[in-house]
Amino acid sequence: MPDAADDHAGKADDDAAKGGGQVKRPGHQVGDLVRVTIGNVAHGGHCVARDGNLVIFVRHALPGEDVTVRITQTARSYARAEVIDVHEAHPGRIRPPCPAFGPGGCGGCDFLHATSDVQRELKLQVLREALQRHGGLPASAVEELTREGIIDLGTTTGWRTRMRYRTTTVDVHGEVHGVPALRAYRSDDVVDASSCVIADATGHAQARERAADIRVPGDLFMARDSVGSRVMFQPDEGPGDDQPSMRHRLRVGENLLEFHTPIDGFWQVHPELIGRIVDTVLAWGAPESGERWWDLYAGVGPIAAALADRVGPSGHVVAVESSPIAADEARRVLETAYGHDVVAVQQHDVRRWIRTARNQGASVDGVVLDPPRTGAGKAVIEAMGAIRPGRIVIVACDPVALGRDTQLLAGQGYRLAGIRAWDAFPQTHHLESMALFLPDQIS
Helix, strand or coil: CCCCHHHHHHHHCCCHHHHCCCECCCCCCCCCEEEEEEEEEECCCEEEEEECCEEEEEECCCCCCEEEEEEEEECCCEEEEEEEEEEECCCCECCCCCCCCCCCCECCCCCCCECHHHHHHHHHHHHHHHHHHCCCCCHHHHHHHCCCCEECCCCCCCCECEEEEEEEEEEECCEEEEECEEEECCCCCEEECCCCCCECHHHHHHHHHHHHCCCCCEEEEEEECCCCCCEEEECCCCCCCCCCCEEEEEEECCEEEEEEECCCCCCCCCCCHHHHHHHHHHHHHCCCCCCEEEEECCCCCHHHHHHHHHHCCCCEEEEEECCHHHHHHHHHHHHHHHCCCCEEEEECCHHHHHHHHHHCCCCCCEEEECCCCCCCHHHHHHHHHHHCCCEEEEEECCHHHHHHHHHHHHHCCEEEEEEEEECCCCCCCCCEEEEEEEECCCC
C-alpha cells in the first residue's frame, strides 16, 4: 500500500489533541507525537510510515491505518515509534488479549493486535520481500514458490514451551506480590507478564506460583518437555547437579527416540514444528539407501536420525554440531540407534569443518543446514558450491538470512526449487521456513 503520510500533514495539528499532545514535524525528538498513514509491513515486527523524508518504523500498527504515533527512538535516517491512537483501523485489527501488550509494554509479541489470518499474510509479505530484495528473485517466481502461504500449525496461544522470565514485584492494594515479568521492547525495563497468552499454560501457571514467593528480582527459566509434559524451572543459581534434563521423543521410522537437552538447551519451542521439519527434509531431500548425507548445525540430531533411518546400513550420515553438550547427546542417541558405521557425530565449528572437508575432496549426495539466525553465510555456501551436493535443504528461522543464502547459492549454481513456511511463533513476527536448492542443470 502506498505511503500517504504527506496527505495528512495539513490536518495533523488539528488532530493533535486526540493523541494527547502536540504533533511535530521532521526533526523529531523522543516523545513527540506524529500522525501518519501506515505503509507496508517490514521485517522485525513493525510497519513503515513516512513523515516527509523521515522513515518511521512503527510498532502496534497495521498497513493502511491512520494513526498517531509516539517517537521512541531517533537516528540519523529513521525513527522508531509506537501507536498510541488509531483514527482509522485495519479491518483485521482486534483487541489484544494481553494487558502487557501495547505502548511501552512487553516486547515478546508483535502482532497481538491482528487476527491470525492477517498475521500470516504479513509474514508472507515479509518472506516474499526477503526473497526478492535479498535473494535476487523476480516477483513472479517468488509468488509461485510461496503459493502455499504461511502454514497454520493450529495453535496460536500457549505454544511457547520455553520462557525466560525476569521476576519482579508489584503493589496490589498495599500488598507486594512477586510476578513473572518479561522485558519491554528494546529495553531493560520489565513488564508484568502474569497474563501472557503465548506461554505454555501449565508452565506459566506454575511460574506465577513460583514468582509469588520471590521478593528479589531475578531470572526464572521455565521449560516443558514432551515426555509426560513435565514442567521444570531453573532459578538464578543454575540447574545444579540434580537438575533433571528435558526429554523429547520423536518417532523416526520404527524407532521412538528420546533426546535429552539441558533446560535451556535447544529444541524447537513449538511442539508441532520438529515433526513438520523432519517430514519435509525427507520429502524434499528424498534420501535413499546407500546415500551419503551431512546434517550441519545438527543440534542433538533429530534430522540426522531421520536421514540415517533412510540411508540405512549401506549409507552414511555425518552430523556436525559445535556445542559439546549437544554433540554428546547426538552421539549417545544416534550411534546407539544406528551405529557409528551409519552415523557419525562431529563436534566442530561448521565453517572450519566444511573447509577441511572441501580441501580433502569430500563428496556427498545431500546436505541439510539448520544454521543460526544469521544464516549459513558466504564461507559455508561457497564450500557447498565446490563440493556440489545434489540436494541442499536449509532450515531458516530468519527470512532475510534465507534471502541472503539464496543469492549466495545462486552464485554457486543452485536454484531455489521449493519453499515452505510455518506460523510456528504466532503473535510474534517470527516464522520458520525451509528451502530446497538444486543444481541448475537438474530439473
